[in-house]
Amino acid sequence: MLAESLALSALLFTIGVVGVLTRRNAIIIFMCVELMLNAVNLSFVALSQLYGATGQVFVVFVMTVAAAEAAVGLAIIIAIFRHRQSVNLEDINLLKG
Amino acid sequence: MGNEFYPLFYSFHFYLFGLIAVASALLFVTRKSPVAAAMWLVNVMFCLAALYVLLDAQFIGAIQVLVYAGAIMVVFLFVVMLLNLGHPSELSDIRGNAGRLTAGLVGLALLAEVMVLGRAEFPAQLTMAAAESLKAAQRIDGPGGVIGPIAAPMFKQHLLAFELTSMLLLTAIVGAVVIGKKRTPDAR
Missing domain, CATH: 1.20.5 (Single alpha-helices involved in coiled-coils or other helix-helix interfaces)
Structure with a gap:
């Protein structure tokens, strides 16, 4: 099932990329990034069948980084929303608030 | 590839969860409401957890449910509800034609890459036979x-x-x- 897993992982990653490029809601873009991380995790797990459990160790690290990223990113989104009353990325185009 | 290693029961569930994952992911990127999108993403995460179990990574499957579907998605839903993003004016957030064109081109390029990789030959230590011997070496029991x-x-x-x-x-x-x-x- 290695080839199928890698194909599924690539497909999910592509869907995540398309979501990042087509949506404007910052929270949904964030969720698309999570989907891409999940797709990469799937290929790590699939390849760990060949190379031993180190791939699964890496998946644990990826999950930790994803959790940290979600916490900080959502805090930033809340701060921006408090400032501009919007999470639409087209309204947020200035570095200087 | 390698169908002689896997019984029908196994491959049926593998394809079933894979199809549900892809369908949920497509529904996820096309939903307008952030809450509906988050729910479909939770579905994708559960399907991936099932696939991890099928790929002999039971522990990763468990923490996928606990961390991703349990913790991270709850944080997302919490923020969506905290910001009260259900207004109809906020909902239509799909970008215009330029964004769609870019997304389509990037998607096509990535899919072409998959096709090229699908035709590439795997080295000897990447074959299913090598995987089976490695799996036999690290039995669950x-x-x-x-x-x-x-x-x-x-x-x-x-x-x-x-x-x-x-x-x-x-x-x-x-x-x-x-x-x-x-x-x-x-x-x-």
Whole structure:
């Protein structure tokens, strides 16, 4: 099932990329990034069948980084929303608030 | 590829969960409401957890449900509801034709890459026979069970990375609190 897993992982990653490029809601873009991380995790797990459990160790690290990223990113989104009353990325185009 | 290694029951469930994952992912990127999108993403995560179990990574499947579907998605839903993003004016957020064109081109390029990789030949240690012998070497009923083969490299070769992860989490917690804190004028 290695080839199928890698194909599924690539497909999910592509869907995540398309979501990042087509949506404007910052929270949904964030969720698309999570989907891409999940797709990469799937290929790590699939390849760990060949190379031993180190791939699964890496998946644990990826999950930790994803959790940290979600916490900080959502805090930033809340701060921006408090400032501009919007999470639409087209309204947020200035570095200087 | 390698169908002689897998019984029909196994491949049926593998394809079933794979199809549900792809369908849920497509529904996820096309939903307008953030709450509906988050629910479909939770579905994708559950399907991926099932696939991890089928790929002999039971521990990863368990923490996928606990961390991703349980914790991270709850944080997302919490923020969506905290910001009250259900207004009809907020809902139509799909970009115009330029964004769709870019997304389509990037998607086509990535899919072409998959096709090219699908035709490439795997080296000898990447074949299913090598995988089966490796799997036989690390049986689940060996010493340490399912978690042992993950814990040993994590706490031996990757101990520094593991400790750095705790620093990362601490930094993220402090950063999230500082950024998310409401600034009152008299506080500074």
